[in-house]
Structures are given as structure tokens and as C-alpha cells.
Amino acid sequence: MKKSYQSLEDNPNYNMKQVIYCSLTSKISRLCLVLLLTFSTSLIAQEGDPVNGKSLYNSNCAACHKLDAPMTGPALRNVESRLADDEGLDREWLKAWIRNSSAVIKSGDAYANKVYNAHNGTQMTPFPQLSDQDIADILAYTAQPKPEPVVAETPAGGETTQQGGVSNDLILGALALLFGLLALALVLVNRTLNRFAEAKDIKVITDAEQKTPLWKAFVQNQFLVLVTTIVFLLASGYFVYGFFMQVGVDQGYEPVQPIHYSHRIHAGDNGIDCKYCHSSARVSKTSGIPSLNVCMNCHKSISEVAPETLAEGNEYGVDYNAEIKKLYDAVGWDGTGYSGESKPVKWIRIHNLPDFAYFNHSQHVSVGGIECQTCHGPVQEMEIMYQHAPLTMGWCINCHRETNVKVKDNEYYTKIHDELSKKYGVDQLTVAQMGGLECGKCHY
């Protein structure tokens, strides 16, 4: 329907051409029709473009409204038809409301006041800049049907993989059966052949019993024993050393956290800067685990993940929406406001430096300009955070030996760098040359 009108309006010249060869009555009637059409199209043109509407919705409305669930404001799916059906309010009312809701409330409008009071007197931000077309676009977007949840399909997908698993087992079972039959056949053949041989009186040659067994020969050869013992001792020494050296090294430590927090989604997919959440890394020795109010900066409006993301969650056996609920639980957010009851999240600390080693994030992040990933690994790919680096002293020292000090545009370094680089005859000083290997720089 819509499209046909649009095409008509889109091609006015076509109409014109046709009109030229028409009689007056038909001209008039056609003109009337055209007028009617133009009017109607102009009316219906305000049905709007849902694509443009989506972007307008996201930039203007999404901070407070969700399509299918109430947030700061009510849910907006099919708002126009809902208002029309339930309250008998037309689009003009909506326009007035969107552009200046307080005026509508003041005018004593019953529904306006009802909505206002239902949301604890929170007033909607006025949007006088939205044109009729913009509003139409937004409404068109809200009028779109709720997409079929992809979630429903995923369990089916899961089942198929499971079926795949079963079929694999079947194939394996069949193969095993086949081999079993083969073995049985061979045994049977062998027995038959033996029987034939027996019958024909042919003597079957077996192994000579006089030969010394291999292990006895080995034991008798003292040199071989000695060499083997030495090799064995060296090998075990190597492994024992290796074992002791990894005591207290928790590389790869990946504990189960109270909330399944995915760095992959936040830092990877969404590309949030590490220091947006770990802001104290810029100025403090600790990078800081973000306080929950930082989470709520975004999660106040993101209570559910996108269906595609939710599907990804199945891969890790996690329901992201449930994890977001855990966050809401901790901060005491009920979807519209804070209850005031909060319970701290007890994260399990992954990077544990011993007490006697002093490490300062801001030195490395702000001054040294080191990427977080240099030490923490590909965090943007980690579904669950784990310890990437061994965090041993040797690991620190190696980096200090290899890394150049970032001196550009830092007046602190101007003098010392000039003098030291002249002394060592290099252009670029490493951290070690700057004194970064001294015991007291990290141990006090």
C-alpha cells in the first residue's frame, strides 16, 4: 500500500504526461484525484521511515525508553496504536507531548498527568527540535513488530549439534563393531589355517626360546644402565626444577567470577577503552576494579543484550541477561530506580603481586604509554579474564631491559635523558639504563 503511494508521488512527471492527453472532465476528475492523492500521500507520508526512525530513536529516546520494557519511561512498542486504542489519543497529542510534555501536563490533560504521576514525577526531556517527519519516523520504528526471538532457534541449533555428537558416536560404534568383526574373522581364519596345517602335518615354526629377552640384555649392559640413569636423573631434575619454578606463578589463572563479565563483549565487540572503567590506572598504583556505578552508566539503559549476543552466550554456557540481573541485584536497581539496598560484588582477584613488590599502573600507563594488552594479553578476546603474563620478576626485568623510555614531550626526562644517553652513547634509553633494574625501585 504505502509503496504504491510513494511510487506515485515519486513520479509526478509520469502523472503529468498522462494528464496532457486527457479531456477536461477527466482532467478535472483526475486533478481531483491527484489532489486527493497528494493530500492523502502527504498524510500517509508521515507514516515515516523506520530505518531513519531507528537511528533517531537510539540517539534521542533510548536513554530512557525501551521498546518492550519500561525503564525511566514507559515501553514504546506500538505506542501510537496503544494510545489510539486505549486512550483515544491521536498523533497530534503525541507530537505535543514529545515536543513539550510539561505544557501538556499543565493543560490538565488527564492521561498526561496519569503518566507523569506513574513515573514519580519524572518529566520527559522536551524535544522541540524533532520535526513532524522525525516523529513519524520514530513512530514508524516503534510500530515495527517485535522481531522473532532468535533465542528460540538456538536451542534447536544446540540440539542439532547434540545430534551431531550422537551420530559421531554411532559412526565410531559402527567402526568399532567393524574392527571387532574383522579381528574375529582374522582369528577364525588363523584357527582354520592352523587346523589345516595340523591336518596336513606341517610344523608351525615358533620363536626360538634360547634368545635372551631384551630387558635382560639391557640390565646386563652396565654402560647402558649408567647412561639411562643419568638421563633419567637429569630429566627428573629438569622437571622438578620446572615444578618448583612454577610454584606461585599463576599464569593462566582463570577463576569463576561472581558475575560472568565478558571483556570480549565490552572491550572487544563494543570497543570500550580499558581506562573508561579502569580509570584509576591513569593516576594510581592500582588499576582499580570499577565501582558498580560505572557499570550502571551504561547498564541503566542496557538491561538485555542483543539477541545475537545472547546466542553467543550459549557458546560459553551463560545467559548474559541473567548476569546483568546480578549486577542490578548488587546495586539494587529495579529497572526504574535504586532501592538503596546494595550488596558488594566480591570479585576474585586475578593478578596478585606479592606484598613486597611495588607496581604502579600510572607509571606504565600514563608515563610509559604501555598498552594494557602488553601485560594483560588480548583482553578484548577474553570471554573470562585470565592471567596472561607470568608476573614473575624475570618477566618484569626482561621488559625493562628491552623497552625504551618514552621521553618525548615529557620535560621531566629532558635533562636526565640528554645526559644519560650521551653517557651510554645511545639515542634511546631503555628502562634498565634509566635505573629500572635497581632493587629499591620495586622493593620497599
Add this chain to the structure above:
Amino acid sequence: MSSNKKYWKSVEELNENSSIVEALQQNEFVEEIPTDEFLGDKESLESSSTSRRDFLKYVGFSTAAASLAACEGPVVKSIPYIVQPTEIIPGVANYYATTIADGFDFASVLVKTREGRPIKIENNTDAGTNGSANARVNASVLGLYDNLRVKAPMKGESTISWDNFMAETTSKLKGLNGKKIVLLTQSMPSPSTNKLIAEFSSKYGNVSHVTYDAISETATLDAYEAKYGTRGMADYDFSKAMTIVSIGADFLGDWQGGGFESAYAKKRIPANGKMSRHIQFESNMSLAGANADKRVPLTPSQQKLALAKLYSYVTGVALPGKLPEALDAAVKAAASELSKAGRNGVVVTGIQDVNAQTTVLEINEHLKSKAFKPETAIKTRQGNAAAVSQLVADMKAGKVGAIVMNGVNPLYTLPNAADFKAGLAKTELSIAFSMKQDETSTNCEYIAAAPHYLESWGDIEIKTGHYSMMQPTIRPLFDTKQFQEVLMGWTSTPGSYRDYIKSVWTQSILNGASFNKAVQDGTFVSGSAGLGLGAATTAVGNDKKERTFLGGVIHDVAVGVGIKDEDRTETTTASNSGAVLTGGTAARALAASVKEGGIELSLYTKTGMGDGQQANNPWLQEFPDPITRTSWDNYLTVSQADAEALGIENWNVANGGLNGSYAKVSVAGAEAITVPVIIQPGQAKGSAGLSFGYGRTSKALKEEMKTGVNAYPLYQNFQAVQNVTIEKVSGEHEFACVQLHNTLMGRGDIIKETSLEIFNTKDKAYWNATPQVSLNHIETPVTSPDVDLWDEFDRSIGHHFNLSIDLNACTGCGACVIACHAENNVPVVGKSEMRRSRDMHWLRIDRYYSSEDTFEEDLDKKNNISGLSSSLSEFGEMENPAASPQVVFQPVMCQHCNHAPCETVCPVAATAHGRQGQNHMAYNRCVGTRYCANNCPYKVRRFNWFLYNKNDEFDYHMNDDLGRMVLNPDVVVRSRGVMEKCSMCIQKTQKTILDAKRDGRPVKDGEFQTACSAACGNGAMVFGDINDKESQVAELKEDDRMYHLLEYVGTKPNVFYHTKVRNTSKA
């Protein structure tokens, strides 16, 4: 040929019938070893199925299991804020200005907080008044985390809620039927509190407010009030004084509330050939006396006479009385110096006698002393001894209906505590605002749990017009309410106490200035400050009148061209000074009041313990007294002569401890007490000293802290001087004294000292010669690279830290010792370990006495020793301090030698040198051989003989979760078996460097600080980078007075000292 020799095992074998031999042959152990005790009863042991093999199996298995289990790392939880306060960034310290006002110590301080908890007290350098924290104030942060604090209000033994408390007390206060309500408080010069008390009085009627100082300054207050009309104490600015005569005033200690040392130290550093001259007349050896250029020991009664005579010699008014000839000469000399100094002279006294205090005020007015500031009254002591005595009498008579106490502990501090206790029982309602279940609060009906000052709001007028603000730096740890909040509740005043303060300040103090700024600064000086009181302007007014127009022009020109104050001589003549004199009636009365008899005991406060309210603070208990170097105790100090007469002795025992006799001290009217005795060089013959603050009981203290003897019962009629009889009693006291060798034995290479005259007239080579060592039989200066064992490391690039310590400005106050304690998580080891010299102080302040009258004479004596007999006898003599010795203080910490002897002997390279001059100590690398400590010529390394944290054997602050909150998170807590020492606060230098790097700028001079240099309000310790040629420390290093400790050893330390110059004319 085989021998038939018989070897005797003991003489007993000679006796054939000896039962011992028999027994020994039968049985090796004569007494049966009590195996039963640990093996239990034999039957069950035999019936036990556990064989020896099984036992070994179990042991083996459990060891293996334990070591396997130990490989598993602990799970560490990290709990972020729900809503992070914007001002808190984990890992970054915040500083807040606040004020301590505990009734004894008043100071503007900065509080360093980490993650919202206060961990250190620092000086508020912006505060013009009392901006430097003494040792007690530095230690006060630990009081916040005292596990024995009252955690909620209590009624008797059980806790009640604040609502019930308020309801019950309000109804009781209203139902007194007109009986008197008494508010007994500490000195609170607080405008807001005073207004609240006034409102409370008007609401309830018949309220009397009694202010009580445990250690009374009533005489000083009365004298000032009589003369100037307000209750306060005259202020003194010692930075304006060139000649200071003190008669019994320990003005570097707690005299008039303390806080004078910074100004004093300014004039003690010789500049342009000038420094102040300080003459001290006193009986006990005090900090002020120890710093004096000339110290005259005399008994308290002689002090009174000496003050009268001083008045007489300065003013020319003849007075009766006769001093011994030598003393009279000393007084006369002091008087003539004072007269010569004129306006640059000042006299102070600590004699608690109205006449003495009046006399001093008169002398200073006569001199028109520039240092004397009567127009600003110090208000930190308000107590009235007479009112307190009256209160006790009223209470006993049953006239008092209700008593509300705040910040006082009369059952401990009152000499007639028993009377007070009896009176307390007769009151209908008794409430004690207290942080502790102390001596008094446990005897009250209600204990109103009070917050620590770091959790409270408050305002204090330290001096006239000089206000100081107290703000909380942490949310109250416990369910506490401060006195003022409860007063507001009783008077039904709405709002918080902060709002109340704000309204009071806005109305009457700020005069339009910002309240928030006052809170941020911690101090506020009102515009009217210094304009003064009517009577106080007499001297100033006279001065102005005398100044002719021309004189004024000359004066203004002099100021304009920047001539220093002391260089402007404004002559005073006797003719125009008579106007301010009252004709010497006070001095006459003073001279007449002298009564001698018996030994005179002067009760004093120790630098560490003060009036004793912080007795549960392990830092202060362990803090060695600057004079006696003894911790964990108080003691009677007597002179050598008196000790000999009484048969009292001090001696050292084999484990390195100091032991001493006990003495019974009796005062008329009080029960005799038995105290240990220390023989104090410099103690006036016929006098004795005993400090307050010890001997506390009650639940307010841990058992370990209940040390010493309570001296308050001897404080009869609030008189600090008492005539006593002392007799030796049997017994042997074990002191925890950390310095047993008291003299320098003429070793000028430890402390260099000279007189101002020599300093001004002779070359550096004469009074601060560089030590020479022999190189191929040629004397070569030790600083020459030719005599060096090691190649010099180039330290000209980057920072090179040096610490300068000026022995002239150091008064030995010990603030740095406690600051170091707090900054570096130094453990407390307890009395018995201290006694074994296992103290852990990274920074100690050595105190030396001269064995002759002066250190110069020591040196001469040592140099003139020749031959064996002479050296044996004379060195022996030199071990003993003189009866009236010179004293010198020397702070010693790790010297951070560039050629460090400790580094070369460490088998595991746990101690190594940094390019920036610091000697690093990697604790986790140390295996505890202690070679380094043995090889250290300065003896500054400290060994962790035990685990001092989380160990019940050392039940101090590091043994409970609350006490551990004071630990500095940037410094590791050391474990057992490792060596530790001063790190030159590397965590602070590293932080300063990092801040500069982050800002992308060079480090400014003065930014580098160590805990000790930051704590030193006297400016004796200056820290900085000597590669920054513009820095103060680089300048100080080039100073002629600079020398290194034991320089001839060739260690090339990065800590250097400045030769002490005494303002004496004699060599």
C-alpha cells in the same frame, strides 16, 4: 702396659657410701624425666595401636600433604565500591586539614588518608599557629584504631542505644529539682562549644561549667588575667628573641601548651654571625635545658629567688633574699645580658606561682621585649584549679545533681581522686564522654561513647583571633556521638554540629570569608587578631608614643631596606620603663615566699606521654625519652650527689640492660609511692623529678601498657613542686633504656661542636677539619679519591638525594621518630625486647652528655691523655657524665653511604645501592645473616628477631585488624628474620618523581621529602636533590658547618650534619 688409672667423675666418688654415686650408677637421670606428662598415661600408650612406624608414616604424610596444600595460592577477593566517592581513587592519598584538641595537645595538622582511612598526621605548614605536630600528635592517629575504644554508649556494664541514652539522660537532667548540673570539661577554647554550653545553661538553669586541666596552668592564667583582663597565657615569639632567659620553663616541651620550638629554632641557626643566646635555670633536665647555651641547675625554690633577683638586677629595684654566690653571679650575668639585649631579650618561667608569672610579665614589659606578645592570649589552657577543688567539695557535700564530663579523667589525674569518687557516688546522674572505659568513665552511670578527633567536628581558638577548624577525616568507626552533638540533643537544637559551627562562624568569626575555605585550610586568622585587648596594648602603646616622628621614619626606612629586626637597635632606657612596673610587689612577694626544706620534687610531663591520655598508644610507650633514652617507664630522676647520699644506684647488666634501685617517695598528705630511680646528670642537687602520665589502670589499656607509676597523687593542691622525702627501698628495677653509653669520650668525629666566637673568628679548618688518613705516610684528607678503596660511581646524572641535619636546629623533640614509625610501618617490640636493644626504630635520636662541664673540655682531656695509667683512669672517668653537663642531640638513621660497608658483606646481595644515592634493602631477598648490621659503623640496621605482626606475643596495634588499618599500604610489613633499616623514604621520593613524570615537568625544590624532614617543624632536617644546584640541600651541603658522621671511615654518607654552634664566648 694397660693403665689402671681411675678417672674421677666427681668428688662424691671419694665418699664410698655416697648415695649420689650409687644413684648415678644405677640411673643416669637422678630425677626421672617427666615423660608421663607428654606421653600421657602409660596404659593407654601401650594399648595404643600406633606404632613408631605408623607415627612416622603419619608425620611423613601430613608433611607431604601440608607442603602440597601450601602450593595452592590463596583466593584473594577484590571488592569495589558500589558508588565510588569522586574524591577517592584507590591507591592515591588525600590530605585533609584538621585540628587536634585533646585538652593537652592543640595543633593544626594535615591528615593523610588512603582509601578513606587516616594513616598519618603531618604538619599543616600553612597554619601560622601551632602548625607543627609533636611526637604525641604524630602518634595520635593510632588512637583512632585502638581496639579498646568504647564502641557504643554504655549504661553501667551494658551497651544501650543512643535513643535510649538521650531519652533517659534528658528526663534525668530535667528531674533534678533544681540541683546543680556541672559540666566538667577539658580546656575547650571553642567558640561553638561555648555558645552551646551557654544555651544549655539557659535551658536547664543552675548549670556550672568547670574547666579542668590535668596539669594545671592556673597560676599563669591568673597572673595574665589579673594584668590583662582575659583568661589566657601570654604568647611568645622566640624567633624575635636574641637573648632568652628561662627560669624553669621547658618551653621546648609542654610549657604553656607547647608549640614554641619552631620559632626558637629559627634563631638558633647562626646567620651572619648571629644566633640567639639561651640561658636556662632549672632543676630537672628538660628539653629546653638540654638545648641551652648555658644551663644552671638549681632547685625550684632557688628558681623563685633567682627570678626575683633577675627582676631586681634588670629593673634596679632592690629585693631581699640571698642566693648562693655562684648562682647569684649566674643570675647577675643573665640580667646583664638581658639588659644589653633590651627589646631583643625575653624572660619566661614555668614556676606555677602567680607572683612568679606576674614578675615575668613585668620584666618582659620592662624590656619591651619584641618576642613578648601579651596582646595575643594563648587559650589552650583554661583550667581553674580552685573551681575544681570547689567542685570536689560540692560533690562530697551532695550539692551536685548531675555531672557531665568531657575529655577529662579526674579519677586518674586528680590528686584527691578518692574524694572525687566519693562525690561521684552522691550525684544523681553522672555521664562521661570518653573513648575508653577508663578510670573515670567506668565509675559513671553512663559512658557516652565519644569519637576520636579524626571523626569529629570542632573549632578551636588557639590564640586570640587565631582559629583552627576540626573536621572528620573518616566516618565514625563506632556508634559514637561527640559531646557537642549530645548537648544539641539536650537543648533540642536542630541540625548537625557542623551546621551549628558554620552558623557560629558565619555570624561572629568569618566576617564574610568563606567557611568552606576555612575548613579546607584548617585555620582562620580573623582580621581583628593582634589588635589586642585594652590592657594588653599598654606596652605597645608606650612604645608607639615614644617613637618620635623621625624615629618612625628611621624605623620605616629600616624595614623598607630590609634590615633584620635584631639588627635594629632600639635603645631602652630605665627612665621610661618605670611606667609599666608595679614597683616589684610581685617579685617581692615571690622572694618572700621561698621556703626550702627536704628534697624538692618537680612533677613534669614526658615528651612521649604528656598527661597520660594516650597511654595505650604503643608508639608512644616505645618512644625513648629524649633525655633519659628510656622507654616504657617513668622514674624518679635524682642527681648523682643525692643518689650517693641515699645509696641509690644505676648499673648495667650482662644482657645490655639498665637496672636501678627503687625509692619510696612520700609527700605530706598523700600515700607514699615506690618508683624506680634514674640518676640524671644535670639534675639540681636537692631536687628530683617524676613524670606524669604513667601508672594507669582500668580497661582502657592493654596489660602491656600498664607501665610506670602514677605521679598524680603527689600533685597535691595542683602544685608541681612538692617537698618530699626519698628513701631507698629494696628491689631492682629493669629499665628499657636504649642508650647505655652517655658520653662521647671526647670523640669529635661523632658530634662536632664549637662556640659562636670561634665559629665567627676562626677558619673552617679549625673547628670543622676534614679528617686526615695516612697514605704512604703522608696525611691525606679522607675525601681525596687517592685514599679510597673503591672507584667512585658517577652520581652527577639524575637525582642524588641527600639529607641535611642541623644539630643547632634539632631540639630532640622526637616528632621525626614517630613520623618515621607511622610512615614505614615500624613494629613495636615491647619492653623486654627494647631492654635487649632490639628496638626497631629506623631513626633514633642519640643524646650525649659531656663528661666535663663542656664538650670542649672533654676534647682537651682526651687529647692530653698520655701513657697507660693516665688513659686507663681518665678514659674511665670520661665514661661518666658531669654533674651539670652540656647536652647534644643527634638524630641518626641509615646514612646511605655511597661506599656502604653493609653492601659488600651481604652474601645474597639483598642490600644494594641505587643511582639516586639510596641504599636499597630487598627484604624478600634477605636471609638474615646480620653481617650487614655487624659491619655498619653507625649501627642503624634493625633485625626482625620475631614476627611482630599477627603475633600474640607482641600484642600491639599490628596484632588486631583495627590497629593494622594504620599501616601504610605503600610500604611492606617485614617478616621475621630479615634486616630492615631507613630507606630514605624511597616510597615518597618515587611518588614525587612519578607525579612529576605524569605532569611532564621537572621536580621542584622542596617537593622531595622524607617522613622525618616533613615532620621536622624546626627545619633541622632538610631533604632534597643535590644535583639540583639551586636546591636548599645543595646549598647546605656546601656550608662550612657541614660534616659527615665518622667521616674518617670513608663511607661517604648521603646524610650529613651541621656542626653544632653554641652561643658561648668560651672556647
